[in-house]
Amino acid sequence: MKAHSKNMTKQEESGIYGLMAEFDDPSAVVAAARRTYEAGYRRINAYSPYPIEELSAAIGYHKDLVSMTVFAFGILGALGGFALQYWTSAIDYPLNVGGRPLLSLPSFIPIIFECTVLLASFGAFIGMLAMNRLPQPYHPVFNLPSFSRASHDRFFLCVKADDPNYSEVETRAFLQGLGAKEVSDVES
Amino acid sequence: MDNNYAAPADLGRIQGVALGVGLLGLIAWVIGVVVSGNARNVFFQTYLVAYVFWIGIALGCLGWLMVQYLGGAGWGVVIRRILESGSHTLILMAVLFVPIVVGLGNIYEWTHKDSITDERVRELLEHKSAWLNPAFFSGRAVIYFAIWLGLMLILRRRSHKLDETGDPNLIQSAQDWSGPGFLIYGLTCTFAAVDWVMSLDAEWFSTIFGLLMIAGQGVLSMAFIISITVILSRREPMSHVYQPKHFHDLGKLLPALVMVWAYFSFSQLLIIWSGNLPEEIPWFIERFKGVWRYLGLAIILLHFALPFLLLLSRDLKRNARRLVLVAWLVIIMRFVDLIWIIVPEFEHGHQKHLSEYLIYIAATIGMGGIWLGWFFWQLRSKSLLPYRDPQMAEALAAGGHH
Numbered sequence: 001m002k003a004h005s006k007n008m009t010k011q012e013e014s015g016i017y018g019l020m021a022e023f024d025d026p027s028a029v030v031a032a033a034r035r036t037y038e039a040g041y042r043r044i045n046a047y048s049p050y051p052i053e054e055l056s057a058a059i060g061y062h063k064d065l066v067s068m069t070v071f072a073f074g075i076l077g078a079l080g081g082f083a084l085q086y087w088t089s090a091i092d093y094p095l096n097v098g099g100r101p102l103l104s105l106p107s108f109i110p111i112i113f114e115c116t117v118l119l120a121s122f123g124a125f126i127g128m129l130a131m132n133r134l135p136q137p138y139h140p141v142f143n144l145p146s147f148s149r150a151s152h153d154r155f156f157l158c159v160k161a162d163d164p165n166y167s168e169v170e171t172r173a174f175l176q177g178l179g180a181k182e183v184s185d186v187e188s
Numbered sequence: 189m190d191n192n193y194a195a196p197a198d199l200g201r202i203q204g205v206a207l208g209v210g211l212l213g214l215i216a217w218v219i220g221v222v223v224s225g226n227a228r229n230v231f232f233q234t235y236l237v238a239y240v241f242w243i244g245i246a247l248g249c250l251g252w253l254m255v256q257y258l259g260g261a262g263w264g265v266v267i268r269r270i271l272e273s274g275s276h277t278l279i280l281m282a283v284l285f286v287p288i289v290v291g292l293g294n295i296y297e298w299t300h301k302d303s304i305t306d307e308r309v310r311e312l313l314e315h316k317s318a319w320l321n322p323a324f325f326s327g328r329a330v331i332y333f334a335i336w337l338g339l340m341l342i343l344r345r346r347s348h349k350l351d352e353t354g355d356p357n358l359i360q361s362a363q364d365w366s367g368p369g370f371l372i373y374g375l376t377c378t379f380a381a382v383d384w385v386m387s388l389d390a391e392w393f394s395t396i397f398g399l400l401m402i403a404g405q406g407v408l409s410m411a412f413i414i415s416i417t418v419i420l421s422r423r424e425p426m427s428h429v430y431q432p433k434h435f436h437d438l439g440k441l442l443p444a445l446v447m448v449w450a451y452f453s454f455s456q457l458l459i460i461w462s463g464n465l466p467e468e469i470p471w472f473i474e475r476f477k478g479v480w481r482y483l484g485l486a487i488i489l490l491h492f493a494l495p496f497l498l499l500l501s502r503d504l505k506r507n508a509r510r511l512v513l514v515a516w517l518v519i520i521m522r523f524v525d526l527i528w529i530i531v532p533e534f535e536h537g538h539q540k541h542l543s544e545y546l547i548y549i550a551a552t553i554g555m556g557g558i559w560l561g562w563f564f565w566q567l568r569s570k571s572l573l574p575y576r577d578p579q580m581a582e583a584l585a586a587g588g589h590h
Contacts, residue, residue: 071500098464106461109454 017140017188018043018160019171020147021180026052029155032178033058036157039174043163047141047156066127073123074116081115082108143187158186193573196423203564210557217554220547230544232291233534234551239288240385241408241526241552242559243281244401248409249274250340251373251402254366257343257359262583263437266429268574270416272347273566274409275340280562282333284555288384289326296320297533298390313390320387328383332376339369347574354576377402388533392471394460400452407445408522411515414438416567418512426572429584432506439505442515443496450492474532478539483528491521523552 023029026048033046037060046055056062089095090102097104129135141147141158150156157180159171175183217234224230253271256264293299298320301313313320346362349355378398386397394400417438421430460468475484495514504510527548573580 067500067502106454106458109458 015188016161016168017143017186018158018163018166019175020141020144020184020186021157021159021175021178022146022182022184023155023157023179024153024181026055026155028179029157030054030058032157032175032180035178036159036175040165041159041163041171043160043166045158045160047147047150047158049151049153049155064131066124066131069127069130070120070123073126074120077115077117077119078112080119081112084115085111140186140188144184146182146184161188193425193429193571193575195568195570195572196420196425198423199564199568202419203561203568206560206564207557210554210560213550213553213555213557215554216550217547220544220550224544224547228291229294229534230547232287232294233531234547235287235291235555236295236384237526237530237548238551238555239281239284240530241523242277242555244405244522244526245409245412245559246274246277246281247336247373247377248405249413250278250336251370251377251406252409252413253343254339254370254373257363257366258370260363260579261437262579263434263441265574265577265579265583266434267413267417267438268347268577269567269570269572270413272344272570273563274412275336276344276566277559277562278333278336278340280559282337284558285329285333289322289329292322292325296387296390298387309391316390320390325383328379332380335372335376339365339373343369348570350574350576351571356578359577374398374402377405385530388530389471391467394456394468394471396452396456396459400449400456403445403449403452404522404525407442407449407518410438410442410445411518411522414442414515415512415519418508418515420572421508429573430508432508435508435511436502436506439499439511442511442518443499446492446495446499446518450496453492475528479542480528480532483524487521487525487528490517491525495521523549 021032023032029046029048030052033044033055036044037058042060044059046059048055085108086103094102097107100107141156146154147156157175159166159175165171172183221227221231221234249271253268253275256268256271288295297304298313298316299322301310301317304310304313318324342365343362346358346365350358378401381398381401385401386393414435417426417430417434420426457472460472463469474480495518498504498514504514527545531545531548577583
C-alpha cells in the first residue's frame with residue numbers, strides 16, 4: 001500500500017482498517033460520499049455493484065492514467081508492427097511482389113493497425129491491473145461479512161483509519177448521521 | 189416542459205453575415221468564370237464541386253436525424269432541430285440540381301462518347317450507355333430526391349406535431365420510419381454517389397465508393413452540427429442547455445466518423461493498389477502526380493491523423509471552444525478531399541494553373557451563402573428544442589453521463 005509508514009503504524013496499532021458505512025440506495029451513497037468529502041475526509045473509498053460515475057466524482061476521483069498507458073502501448077504496437085514487417089519483408093527475406101518496392105507502406109498498414117489495437121488492449125489490461133494494484137490476494141474490507149453484498153445489492157462507503165481526520169468515535173457518529181443502515185469496524 | 193427555447197434574435201444577424209459572405213462568393217465566382225475564358229465548362233464543373241459539398245451536409249443531417257431516432261439517445265434530442273433544418277435544405281438542393289442537368293455535357297465525359305477518339309473507351313461507354321444516359325440519369329435523380337424529401341417531410345411532420353400535442357407515439361412512429369428509411373437512404377446515397385461523382389470517370393469503378401461518400405457526408409455534417417451547437421451555446425436560451433456532456437457525445441461521434449471515413453478510404457486504396465489492374469489503378473496514378481500528390485498527403489495528415497489524435501483527448505471533447513476548431517478543420521478537409529476526388533477528372537492530365545482552383549472555393553462559398561440562408565431561416569422558424577419530447581428531462585439533466 002502507498003500510505004505513509006507512520007499511518008500504517010496507526011492502522012496496525014489499532015488493528016482497524018477503517019469504518020464501513022452500508023447503504024441500500026445508490027443516491028444515498030452518492031450523497032453520503034459527497035458530504036464525507038466535503039467534511040475533509042480524503043482517505044475514503046466507495047463500493048457499488050455497478051459503476052456510478054457520480055460516485056467516483058463524489059469521492060474526489062477525477063482522472064486515471066489508464067488512457068495514457070493505452071496510448072503508449074498503442075504507439076509501441078504501431079512501431080513494433082512496422083518494424084516486424086520491415087525486417088521480415090525488406091531485410092531478412094526480401095521478396096519482389098509485383099515489382100513493388102520492398103518498403104510498401106499500404107500493405108503494411110493493416111498489420112500495423114492490428115498490432116496497435118493488440119498492444120493498446122494489453123496496455124488497458126496491464127494499466128488497469130497495475131493502477132488497481134491487482135492481483136491483491138488479501139484486502140481488509142473482506143473481513144466484514146456483509147461486504148459480500150457489495151457485488152450484489154448494497155453500496156458501501158469506507159473511511160480509512162489513516163485519514164488525518166479519522167477518529168473512532170466522531171467518524172462513526174458522522175457516518176451514522178449520513179443515513180447509513182449500519183456502520184461497522186473493518187479489521188485490518 | 190415549457191417552450192422557452194425560441195431562437196435568439198441574434199441568429200438573424202448570423203444569417204445576414206452568411207448571406208453577405210455568400211454574395212461576395214457569388215460575385216467572385218462569376219468573375220472567375222468569366223475571366224477563365226472557358227466559361228461554360230468552368231461554371232458547371234465548379235458548380236458540381238460546390239453542389240456535392242453542400243448536399244453532403246443536407247444528406248448527412250437527414251442520416252443523423254434517422255440515426256438519432258433509432259438510437260434514442262439524449263444527444264439526439266438536443267441537436268434534432270439542427271438536423272431537421274439541415275435536411276430541410278434538400279428542397280433547395282432539389283431545385284439547385286437543375287443546372288447540373290443543364291450542364292451534363294460540360295461535366296460528364298459519357299454524354300459525348302461519340303467524340304472520344306480512344307476506340308476502347310468509346311466502346312466501354314457505349315456498353316454502359318443503358319445506365320449512363322441523360323434521360324435515365326435525370327430520372328434517377330428525381331427518384332432520389334423524391335425518397336429523400338419524403339423521408340425528411342415524414343420525420344419533420346411528426347416532430348412538429350409533437351410540439352403541438354406532446355403525444356409520445358409520434359416518436360415511436362418516427363422511429364418506425366427511421367429503420368427502413370435509413371436502409372433506403374444508404375442505397376439511394378450510394379446510387380447518387382455513383383451517378384454524380386463516380387461516373388465522372390466512367391471507365392473507373394470502386395465498389396466502396398458509395399459508402400465512402402456516405403461516411404464523408406456523415407463526418408462533414410457532424411462537424412457542421414458541432415459548429416452550430418457552439419454558436420447556439422454562446423447565446424440564450426441554449427447557453428443553459430448545452431453542457432460539456434453534450435459536446436462530449438458529439439465529440440465522440442466526430443472521431444468515430446473520421447475513422448470510418450479513413451477506413452473506407454484506405455480500403456479503396458489498398459484493394460486497388462494491391463490489384464494494380466489497368467481498369468482501376470489509373471484513377472490513383474492520376475492523383476499521385478503533381479499537386480494532387482501533396483494534397484493527398486495533406487488529406488491523410490489533416491483529415492485523419494491530426495483530428496484523430498486531437499479527438500482522443502476527453503478534455504478537448506468536453507471543451508466547446510477547442511472542439512469547434514477541430515470541427516472546422518474537418519469541414520475544410522472535407523472540401524479538400526472532394527476537390528481531390530472530383531477535379532482531376534476535369535483536367536485529363538493537364539494540370540491547371542493554381543489560381544483556377546480558387547474558383548472552386550468561390551463557388552462553394554457562393555452556394556454556401558444560399559444554403560446557410562435557408563438553413564438559418566428554418567432554424568429560426570421553430571423552437572430550438574423539441575421541448576415535449578419524453579426524453580427532454582434526461583437529455584438536459586446536469587452532470588452525469590450516459
